[in-house]
Amino acid sequence: MPTAKPLAAPRPDPPPEGASTVARAKGTLAQKLWDSHVVRSTPEEPDLLYVDLHLVHEVTSPQAFEGLRLAGRRVRRPDLTVATMDHNVPTKGGVRAADELSRKQMEVLAENCRREGIPLHQIGSRRQGIVHVIGPELGLTQPGMLIVCGDSHTSTHGAFGALAFGIGTSEVEMVLATQCLPQNRLRDLAVNVEGELPLGVTAKDVVLGLIGRTGISEGQGHLVEYRGSTIRSLSMEGRMTICNMSIEWGAKAGMVAPDDTTFSYLERRPHAPKGAAWDTALDHWRSLQTDDGAAFDQEISIDASHLEPHVTWGTNPGQVAPVTGRVPSPRSDTDERALLYMDLKPGTALADIAIDRVFIGSCTNARLEDLRAAATVIAGKHVHSSVRAMVVPGSTSVKRAAEDEGLDAVFKAAGFEWRNAGCSMCLGMNPDILAPGERCASTSNRNFEGRQGSGGRTHLMSPPMAAAAAITGHLVDVRELL
């Protein structure tokens, strides 16, 4: 396999594949991770990769388990498989508040896990939560691993220096049956982010700004490594936010090389290595870096020191602008349709857009640090009279930790609803949805038409920005409130 390709190489179809797995002299982190999971490689077929951790939830797994059953197969490694209920769990009222079909999906997951011996964090249990929040907080997500899940935001786990990506239900069935996945080789893309983030600017703004620049398909066929001083200075939570949204610009996976921030986060987590095993693991983890001089197929550079808080104005995450800006004039049919759906006119100041709802939640931005950042903005203030605002912690553990430090009291005093953990209004599979025409400031990852409820209008932003919008009743530059 060549070590470098021209920057402007056209996208091949199929992507480069079946390439030999002989290690390159100077390797990228992504290719090292790939190589260390190759069970079998031949020129004629995709590489067969071994999966270290398979995360499972109620929505994309029932058909896979049924496929297994019909073929008389069993789960090969239930000990490398972890299930949770997240996508359609109600965030108040418990399982009884779920509609009949959602409840059925949860029951089927529980039954499948029971039969196959798969650990399940079900609704009501203390470790339940969004699949991409609980993996890291339980210490199941570790550097060097290959992690898959039937969910496109699996790229989140790449923040730990893991190779992690979303798969479809047929692939879920493949992994359940064989613990392996045939995959074609992908290309390397580096995003270099340098500079100190200004006050009020977060990891969310880094990734929204990036997608605003690249558009929503630039990452196709690539494994992305986020690098540079800005990334190094981010917490694990911030790195997860960025890796989480890799799929929003089309990338298969996003990752950050592990460092002391990663190791401190992991140490003493329930599933992290202990004692001598920790030291052995640490030695290995420190080697998981892109070699100096290794070539990427493409590189993108971002100056973080001039970034501003971003908000989306359209119906995909690439339709985004600094909050100090205005709704742009449409440059394509897609833009025109988006403005129509969003009921926005070109030239309108983004900060003049009134909102009805605020959602602080999702696998992108519902970790403890996110809730703290939002709480800092709202402390001592009150949600605007025309706004209904809710906080949905990413996991039951996050909820408990937030309550231990009194964040729930801050949110409730300000007029926020304080809910139980789940995906909730990120995708509105549970009862938490927007009414048609309602406009929402949301910390989630997708602003597609109807994503948060049919006819609903979503503006993506960071937790502090969403908190600020809740108070003022319109999109606003959070820096005015700091």
Next chain:
Amino acid sequence: MQAVSKVTGRMAPLDRADVDTDQIIPKQFLKRIERTGYGPFLFYDWRAKGDFVLDRPEHKGASVLVTGENFGCGSSREHAPWAIKDAGYHAIISPTFADIFRANAYKTGILAVTLPARQVRHLIDLATEAPTIEVIVDLEKQEVRGDGFAYKFDIDPFARDMLLGGLDEITLVERHAPAIGAFETQRPAWLPTAG
């Protein structure tokens, strides 16, 4: 999976880019535990608004969906290609597909074919102006052809073999059980287990 070597039929033009999986099959229809029955909910919200292009009489019964770039972006829900196939579309032609969607489409037995943007434009215009015209999406010859044109396409050779042979990929991988077992014995001891 059923073997598929070609799809012959009329084209339905969905002339827009970046069609995401939330439009293809909205979340409220992901609650079934079966692989079938999603067809009526394909593009549910767009169809509910009325006069949706795929519902126009002249495009009823089409089996080839022709659409803009980055088709299938967004979530990993395989319900998207299930719904498309359920609704009678057995081939999709686009300048580019989102990676996960394309993989899912192949597993569903849908011929997801990429052609250069100008050829896709020709097909969309043709489908709009002459909706009764039939095309053949020929996987064996790797071409889309109709009256007066034949467009060659590239496709992942392994996916092509799987589709042409109607092969069960899990059975193929299970043949490598000895290699998988050997790999497992060499995995580092510190790696987490779920118990």
